[in-house]
Amino acid sequence: MDLGLKGRKSLVTGGTKGIGRAIANELAAEGADVAICARTEADVEEAVSALAATGVRASGRTLDVGDGPAVRQWVDDVAAEFGGLDIVVPNVSALAASPDLESWQKEFNVDMMHTVHAVEAALPHLEKSDAGSIVVISSVSGIEIDFAAGPYGVFKAALIHYAAGLSRQLAPKGIRANSVSPGNTYFEGGFWQDIEKGNPDLFNLALSLNKTGRMATAEEVANAAVFLASPRASFITGTNIKVDGALTDGVQY
Numbered sequence: 001m002d003l004g005l006k007g008r009k010s011l012v013t014g015g016t017k018g019i020g021r022a023i024a025n026e027l028a029a030e031g032a033d034v035a036i037c038a039r040t041e042a043d044v045e046e047a048v049s050a051l052a053a054t055g056v057r058a059s060g061r062t063l064d065v066g067d068g069p070a071v072r073q074w075v076d077d078v079a080a081e082f083g084g085l086d087i088v089v090p091n092v093s094a095l096a097a098s099p100d101l102e103s104w105q106k107e108f109n110v111d112m113m114h115t116v117h118a119v120e121a122a123l124p125h126l127e128k129s130d131a132g133s134i135v136v137i138s139s140v141s142g143i144e145i146d147f148a149a150g151p152y153g154v155f156k157a158a159l160i161h162y163a164a165g166l167s168r169q170l171a172p173k174g175i176r177a178n179s180v181s182p183g184n185t186y187f188e189g190g191f192w193q194d195i196e197k198g199n200p201d202l203f204n205l206a207l208s209l210n211k212t213g214r215m216a217t218a219e220e221v222a223n224a225a226v227f228l229a230s231p232r233a234s235f236i237t238g239t240n241i242k243v244d245g246a247l248t249d250g251v252q253y
Contacts, residue, residue, distance in 0.1 A: 183244025
């Protein structure tokens, strides 16, 4: 299916590995120009080179998304470089689940406020697009109480609420806002690979809860996010899509 993304201008935070990288790769494969950011310069350079090799415009910057002014400046710079913005995907997470105050602050600064900063900086540019789209990456921990209850789960829930609220506010301007909630997602260098090596009992427990007998791939999550971002999903807004292989037991109404 042609998603109608050729020539679209997109921005993904945390686009050098895992879900963010898979989203950036899929956007580029569909013909969209892609800008990414991450904290490690070498990773950014490698990702930008690989994305550009597909024939699209690719851009990257090294920054800490917990720095709100830096995020806002980057978004404006990308819009200036690309000549606008059509798609914004705030993806970075602090992955802080411990119940200490430091984790609460990290989750607020990184998961919540980096999303707010990215979206608010992008809005003036998205308003000029004929297919403006925001896709927030949340988690199934935001829709049920699991082992990540606490800072991580609370702010992932807040992100779903935030995206739904944006959808109502921005619909008259032709901008859509949705969220994606991945279940356990396994990829090279990711959280679950680290758990598999460092805490095999927890890994095996988590794996046993996955009814399909496996965890998601980053590409499977990216497929949902990129579809939502695309003009093919033109009448889908205010939706949270779970990509969890029936991991969660709750019913979505």
